[in-house]
Amino acid sequence: MLTAIIVIAVVVILAALGVSLAYALGAAAILAYVLTDSLPFLAAAPQRIFSQLDVFAIMAMPLFILAGELMNRSGITRSLIDLALLLLSRLPGGLGHVNILTSVFFAGISGSATADIAAMSNTFVPQMEKRGYDRQYAGAVTAASSVIGPIIPPSIILILYGAIMATDVAALFAAGVVPGLLLAGALFATNAWYAKKEGHPGGADDVRPPLWPTLRRGLPALLLPVIILGGIVFGVVTPIEAGALACLAAGVIGFAGRELRWRAVLGAMQRTATLTGSIFMIIASASLLSYLIVLHQVPDDLARFVSTIHVEGIWFVLVIMLTFLLLGMGFDFMLGLTVVAPLLVPIAVSQGADPVAMGLLICLNLAIGLITPPLGGAIMMVATITGDGYWGLCRRVLPFVAAELVVLLIIALFPELSLALPRALGLL
Numbered sequence: 274m275l276t277a278i279i280v281i282a283v284v285v286i287l288a289a290l291g292v293s294l295a296y297a298l299g300a301a302a303i304l305a306y307v308l309t310d311s312l313p314f315l316a317a318a319p320q321r322i323f324s325q326l327d328v329f330a331i332m333a334m335p336l337f338i339l340a341g342e343l344m345n346r347s348g349i350t351r352s353l354i355d356l357a358l359l360l361l362s363r364l365p366g367g368l369g370h371v372n373i374l375t376s377v378f379f380a381g382i383s384g385s386a387t388a389d390i391a392a393m394s395n396t397f398v399p400q401m402e403k404r405g406y407d408r409q410y411a412g413a414v415t416a417a418s419s420v421i422g423p424i425i426p427p428s429i430i431l432i433l434y435g436a437i438m439a440t441d442v443a444a445l446f447a448a449g450v451v452p453g454l455l456l457a458g459a460l461f462a463t464n465a466w467y468a469k470k471e472g473h474p475g476g477a478d479d480v481r482p483p484l485w486p487t488l489r490r491g492l493p494a495l496l497l498p499v500i501i502l503g504g505i506v507f508g509v510v511t512p513i514e515a516g517a518l519a520c521l522a523a524g525v526i527g528f529a530g531r532e533l534r535w536r537a538v539l540g541a542m543q544r545t546a547t548l549t550g551s552i553f554m555i556i557a558s559a560s561l562l563s564y565l566i567v568l569h570q571v572p573d574d575l576a577r578f579v580s581t582i583h584v585e586g587i588w589f590v591l592v593i594m595l596t597f598l599l600l601g602m603g604f605d606f607m608l609g610l611t612v613v614a615p616l617l618v619p620i621a622v623s624q625g626a627d628p629v630a631m632g633l634l635i636c637l638n639l640a641i642g643l644i645t646p647p648l649g650g651a652i653m654m655v656a657t658i659t660g661d662g663y664w665g666l667c668r669r670v671l672p673f674v675a676a677e678l679v680v681l682l683i684i685a686l687f688p689e690l691s692l693a694l695p696r697a698l699g700l701l
Contacts, residue, residue, distance in 0.1 A: 276308045280562075295554035302561035311565060321564045322557045331436045334429050335549040336516025340523050342541035344379075347527025349494045353378040354397075355482045356491030366468025368401045369414050373460045376418035378495060380425035380453065386643055389419040390654045398659045405474045409665045410467070416644050416651045416666065417673035418460055423640040425453030426502050427519070430636045432512060433552075433610055438618060440632050442512045443505050444700040448633045448691040450502075452684050456637075459676040467672070490530070497522050507698070559611035566616065585624050590634070590685055593617050597638040598645070598678075609639050629695060630688035637684065641677050644670050 280301045287297035306312050344350050357374040364370055372393065379389050393415045401411035423430040426446035435442035467473065501519055504510040510518060527533025584592055596617065597609055614635055622628050643651035646667040656663040684691055695701045 276305060279308065280305045293551075293554075295551065295558045298555065298558035298562060302558060302565065305562065305565055309565065309569065311568060314565070314568060315561075317564070318561055322560050324560075331432065333427075333432050333442070333512040333516040334552070335545055336513065336520055337427050337429055337432070338548050339541060339545040340516065340519035342544050343520060343523035343527060343533070343538065344494075346533060346537040346541055347523055348490075348530050348532035349523060349526055350379065352487075352490040352494050355487045356495065358482050359484065359487045359491075364465075366464050366473040368397070368404055368406065369410075369464040369468065369473065370461060372397045372401070372411075372414045373418045373421075373457055373464060376421045377425065377453070377457050378498075380422040380428075380498075386419040386422040386640065386651055389422040390415065390651055393419070394655050394659055398655075398661075407471075407669075408659070409661055409669045410471075412655045412659050412661050412666050413669035413673060414460075414464060416649070416655045417463075417670055417677070418457075419651050420640045420644060420677060421453055421456050421460075424449045424456060424633075424637055425498075426450065426505070427498075427512065427515060428636070430610070430639065431632070434614070434632045434636055437611060438614060438628070438632060440628050441700065443508075444629045444695045445632050445636075446502060446505055446512070447695040447698055447700055448629050449636075450694055451690050452633060452637055452680065455680045455683070455690070456677060459680050460673060463673050463676045493526055556611055563612055563615060566612070587686065589621055589624060590626060590631070593621060593631075594634065594638055594681065594685055597635055598642065609635070609642075627688060627692060627701075629701060630691055633691045634681070634685055634688075637681055641674065641681060644674055644677075 283301040283304055284297045287300060292300075303315075306315055354371070354375050357371040357378065361367055361370040361374055375393065375397075376389050379393075394412070397415055398408060398411045401414075402408045422428075426449050428446065428449055431445040431449060432442055434440065435445050497519060500522070501515045504518065505512055505515050524533065524538065527537075596613065618628070618631050618635065621631055643649055646652070646664075649667065649670075652663060652666050652670060655661070656666055692701060
């Protein structure tokens with residue numbers, strides 16, 4: 274127990290000092306080996322790290338990251354925004370609704386909250402402020418809607434979870450559709466409440482983009498998620514092939530629209546390599562810690578502890594949700610995905626929980642952690658890009674956090690909401 278406290282303290286202190294999570298985890302892992310007299314086992318570290326990274330499903334991750342980067346550089350993001358403006362801009366609080374709907378469109382192609390924020394912050398926040406919205410509210414909507422990105426397929430976090438926990442990625446993708454749409458519905462409702470409460474602009478007099486040019490540019494981009502998800506769930510393509518297809522389609526649309534250049538493609542590939550390398554380093558560092566945890570039979574001890582306190586079924590699932598919620602308030606999602614999930618999920622599955630439903634719940638919980646203070650990663654990104662105050666954004670985003678937590682609770686209590694589509698498609 275003392276070793277665990279010391280290791281956690283080291284990770285927290287190093288992260289607070291600005292040390293990369295990969296290095297903080299790696300340093301804490303080596304310290305844990307020293308404190309437990311387990312240094313000889315480090316000889317197996319290269320094999321352990323390689324086994325964690327040598328997973329076929331992980332190959333899809335850099336492809337979807339690249340697809341998102343190409344979208345940002347090829348005008349596809351702008352086309353999706355115009356399409357959302359065409360549909361919702363004349364509602365009260367219209368630009369807030371457009372922000373959320375664009376995140377739904379964008380999620381179906383990029384699968385990343387980071388890509389969503391990078392695309393939306395510079396586009397929506399200034400426009401919403403120009404139309405009369407509070408700037409911090411605009412940033413809060415942008416951060417809150419980015420949570421949809423990792424849930425609606427294709428999703429990078431679901432790919433990683435499937436690889437780490439040996440869960441079918443296609444089933445996870447299908448399971449993410451309904452929760453992702455419920456998230457969007459909860460955000461629409463919260464934005465509508467804000468619009469009425471604060472008198473946000475929007476209405477019949479708002480200018481909309483022209484109909485046919487907007488549809489001509491937006492519909493090809495909107496077909497991408499349909500092709501990708503349909504190809505995966507119906508077995509036409511694997512997630513890896515779907516990622517390659519997304520990159521190809523983004524490139525073709527970008528070059529056909531004369532908005533993508535080879536220099537931009539090179540920049541997208543460089544950015545993808547950087548992000549992928551960062552994620553792989555975190556997985557490698559976490560694998561050392563998880564190996565030590567297994568060596569000292571911590572999972573068995575944890576299972577025995579759970580059996581002694583008689584927490585089972587839905588109550589244990591709720592305990593897991595609370596654990597990941599607290600974890601999301603202070604750590605990068607990769608820590609929960611690579612270290613904590615392998616400890617707790619097998620216990621829940623042994624008690625009768627569906628592994629796909631548990632995977633969706635955990636990924637949704639970790640995604641909500643991106644907008645949960647005190648260390649919400651999505652809020653930090655929006656604050657950095659827009660120059661707004663971090664704590665002011667936190668205050669404005671809290672009602673959206675509450676709405677998303679309600680969705681999380683509903684999915685936890687009624688897992689059939691997430692499992693219905695995978696079952697209907699024959700994936701379970």
